[in-house]
Amino acid sequence: MKVATAEEIRQLDLEAIETIGIPGIVLMENAGLQVVRVMNAHFPHLKTQKVLVVCGKGNNGGDGLVIARHLDNQGVDVRVTLLTEKTQLKGEAKINFDIAEKMNLPIVELTSNEQLPAFRNLLLQADIVVDAILGTGLNDAVKGFYKHIIESINKTHKPIIAVDIPSGLSADTGMVYGSCIKADVTVTFAIPKRGVILYPAADYVGNLEVVDIGIPKKLISSSRIKVHLVEYANVQGVFRKRMPNTHKGTYGHALVIAGSPGKSGAALMAGRSALRSGAGLVTLAIPENLRVPLEIPTLEVMTTSLPETPQGTVSLEAYDKILNLAQDKRVAAIGPGLSVHPSTVELVLRLIRTLEIPMVLDADAINAVAQNPEVLLEAKAPVVLTPHPGEMARLTPNIHVQNNRIPVAQETARKYNVFIALKGVRTIVAAPDGNVFINPTGNPGMATAGTGDVLTGIIAGLIAQNIIPVEAAKSGVFLHGLAGDLVVKDKGEYGLLAGDLIDAIPRAIKFIQDYC
Ligand SMILES: NC(=O)C1=CN([C@@H]2O[C@H](COP(=O)(O)OP(=O)(O)OC[C@H]3O[C@@H](n4cnc5c(N)ncnc54)[C@H](O)[C@@H]3O)[C@@H](O)[C@H]2O)[C@H](O)CC1
Ligand SMILES: [K+]
Numbered sequence: 001m002k003v004a005t006a007e008e009i010r011q012l013d014l015e016a017i018e019t020i021g022i023p024g025i026v027l028m029e030n031a032g033l034q035v036v037r038v039m040n041a042h043f044p045h046l047k048t049q050k051v052l053v054v055c056g057k058g059n060n061g062g063d064g065l066v067i068a069r070h071l072d073n074q075g076v077d078v079r080v081t082l083l084t085e086k087t088q089l090k091g092e093a094k095i096n097f098d099i100a101e102k103m104n105l106p107i108v109e110l111t112s113n114e115q116l117p118a119f120r121n122l123l124l125q126a127d128i129v130v131d132a133i134l135g136t137g138l139n140d141a142v143k144g145f146y147k148h149i150i151e152s153i154n155k156t157h158k159p160i161i162a163v164d165i166p167s168g169l170s171a172d173t174g175m176v177y178g179s180c181i182k183a184d185v186t187v188t189f190a191i192p193k194r195g196v197i198l199y200p201a202a203d204y205v206g207n208l209e210v211v212d213i214g215i216p217k218k219l220i221s222s223s224r225i226k227v228h229l230v231e232y233a234n235v236q237g238v239f240r241k242r243m244p245n246t247h248k249g250t251y252g253h254a255l256v257i258a259g260s261p262g263k264s265g266a267a268l269m270a271g272r273s274a275l276r277s278g279a280g281l282v283t284l285a286i287p288e289n290l291r292v293p294l295e296i297p298t299l300e301v302m303t304t305s306l307p308e309t310p311q312g313t314v315s316l317e318a319y320d321k322i323l324n325l326a327q328d329k330r331v332a333a334i335g336p337g338l339s340v341h342p343s344t345v346e347l348v349l350r351l352i353r354t355l356e357i358p359m360v361l362d363a364d365a366i367n368a369v370a371q372n373p374e375v376l377l378e379a380k381a382p383v384v385l386t387p388h389p390g391e392m393a394r395l396t397p398n399i400h401v402q403n404n405r406i407p408v409a410q411e412t413a414r415k416y417n418v419f420i421a422l423k424g425v426r427t428i429v430a431a432p433d434g435n436v437f438i439n440p441t442g443n444p445g446m447a448t449a450g451t452g453d454v455l456t457g458i459i460a461g462l463i464a465q466n467i468i469p470v471e472a473a474k475s476g477v478f479l480h481g482l483a484g485d486l487v488v489k490d491k492g493e494y495g496l497l498a499g500d501l502i503d504a505i506p507r508a509i510k511f512i513q514d515y516c
Pocket of ligand 1: 009012013027028031056057058059060061062063133134135136137138139140141142143146163164165189190213215
């Protein structure tokens with residue numbers, strides 16, 4: 001599903017009105033009716049409830065007036081507060097105000113702080129509040145009178161239905177500036193806006209309902225919107241049923257270059273995750289000193305040892321051996337627990353320049369790249385990077401990563417011609433062609449050591465099976481989060497171990513396959 005900025009949805013709205021000829025008043029009517037439908041679904045006893053609809057001065061307020069009219073038609077006890085003088089209303093919002101006035105709906109104009117006690121009184125009498133104060137037209141942090149109104153609504157702890165987006169939320173960034181309505185249900189129109197998907201703003205959304213307001217689907221699919229929310233249907237094609245006449249060679253061989261003293265677990269987890277994701281074979285290339293300790297726990301994963309530095313990390317001297325090892329592999333995962341020893345860093349940079357198989361770079365491989373990001377432009381094969389926000393910041397030192405997750409990932413992917421999976425709540429996968437995929441799976445239980453190594457192994461395991469990098473990154477991130485969700489369903493969030501995730505991968509794959 002596409003995910004819009006305020007400008008993109010405005011553009012779609014305009015095209016529906018001007019190019020297709022659907023009058024704006026029709027879109028607003030549909031929007032209002034859909035909110036009423038969702039309210040009826042959420043509140044079976046709506047008819048016995050008192051609803052306060054709080055309307056701002058723009059089209060979001062116009063939607064509110066449509067909602068109030070239809071609730072009144074249903075026999076609901078509805079009141080409207082208009083946070084502007086009626087003379088300020090324009091266009092469709094004014095038309096709907098005039099209709100509501102002629103229908104004798106109880107509308108109170110409230111425009112100043114002196115009237116806040118009257119507003120609080122109305123709030124006290126209400127059972128449900130409809131937030132139609134501000135939508136995608138928000139252009140600044142909410143201050144003054146609007147801020148007081150929003151804070152009064154939040155304080156009542158009554159169910160709040162937000163129209164399109166909770167008022168105060170930036171549709172574009174996922175940030176909340178000033179005050180914001182904390183909704184129980186948000187009914188967003190046509191397609192979700194970035195702000196209702198991304199955190200921290202997503203915390204204000206409650207249950208998200210995406211409703212059709214009559215903007216033609218073809219307009220949406222042909223629009224230039226490049227940001228998507230990943231859904232089950234988008235990843236099911238990656239996990240197809242296997243053909244009977246196949247063998248482990250069919251599912252590819254992954255090379256994992258990882259580990260250093262004290263970090264053998266990272267290597268092992270990446271290797272096991274690649275196998276759990278369906279790779280036919282995995283070879284773990286580790287520094288010599290880890291070979292014996294890893295011999296027993298690796299079981300299904302093969303190991304091979306590499307020349308090491310005096311500190312026991314993989315050294316530049318391993319270069320020729322790795323080139324040889326890469327000959328019959330479909331992918332190389334590089335980085336988990338590798339260290340940033342200068343010789344190791346030099347090795348990583350040389351491998352990026354010369355390997356001719358796709359690479360998944362994580363952890364210390366990303367730290368190596370951060371020393372010279374231009375090396376990515378010399379890569380001969382596709383590169384997937386899986387940075388957490390701290391690693392991303394090392395690649396893009398002048399930008400605040402967490403406040404700009406989509407643009408940072410998108411621009412870095414374009415600039416260096418790589419695929420990026422920027423980890424964190426709502427992992428962002430960005431491709432060099434500008435496409436961005438927001439991942440909905442995962443949970444805070446996964447904020448624990450080693451889950452990043454698991455993701456690296458999953459993506460490598462999928463590429464080993466000839467899944468193209470963008471699909472491997474997108475579906476790998478989805479699978480990883482889903483495995484975490486399944487574990488949490490059984491065991492709760494506390495004490496989840498990365499190893500639990502690895503064991504849940506097959507179940508998560510089956511869950512995706514069976515989902516309908
Ligand atoms: N295709 C659709 O999705 C449709 C959406 N509709 C609804 O229209 C709004 C967007 O309407 P718009 O008039 O552009 O903006 P708003 O109603 O959000 O508010 C604009 C209004 O508020 C002022 N303002 C902006 N920021 C602030 C602030 N921080 N404090 C105070 N006032 C502020 C601004 O100056 C304007 O006057 C969309 O969300 C949907 O709800 C259509 O109904 C149907 C099609
Ligand atoms: K709103």
